[in-house]
Amino acid sequence: MKxxxxxxxxxxxxxxxxxxDYLVDENLQMIVERRLQLSIQVCIDIANYLIARLGLRHPDxxxxxxxxMGAEGIISQDLARRMVGMVRFRFA
Numbered sequence: 001m002k003x004x005x006x007x008x009x010x011x012x013x014x015x016x017x018x019x020x021d022y023l024v025d026e027n028l029q030m031i032v033e034r035r036l037q038l039s040i041q042v043c044i045d046i047a048n049y050l051i052a053r054l055g056l057r058h059p060d061x062x063x064x065x066x067x068x069m070g071a072e073g074i075i076s077q078d079l080a081r082r083m084v085g086m087v088r089f090r091f092a
Contacts, residue, residue, distance in 0.1 A: 001046070007039040040086050047083075050074065063087040 014022075014032050022028055047065040051058065056072055059065045063084045070080025 004039055004042040004046075007035050007042065011035050011039075036086075036089070040089070043083065044087060 011032065014028070017028065022032075044062055044065055047069050050056075051065060051068055054072075054074075056068055059068045066075065066080045066083035066087065069075045069083075070077045075083070
């Protein structure tokens with residue numbers, strides 16, 4: 001959780017950057033993308049830990065860890081769908 005918090009805090013300053021500036025700065029895009037990827041990986045790790053600890057059904061793919069969490073009522077179905085999209089981004 002500390003890592004996730006640190007990655008999230010590290011993204012905060014980038015919220016103030018105008019979209020036009022962001023789109024033309026490849027280095028800036030790489031920094032934001034990497035922090036997002038790391039954040040998503042931490043979320044996947046947390047979900048996998050909870051699935052194992054609670055003895056839930058094992059997901060067949062990385063993105064399905066959140067489908068399992070949603071199906072079990074640990075997170076909302078809406079959040080589960082959004083997190084599956086984030087995992088797809090992570091591995092794109």
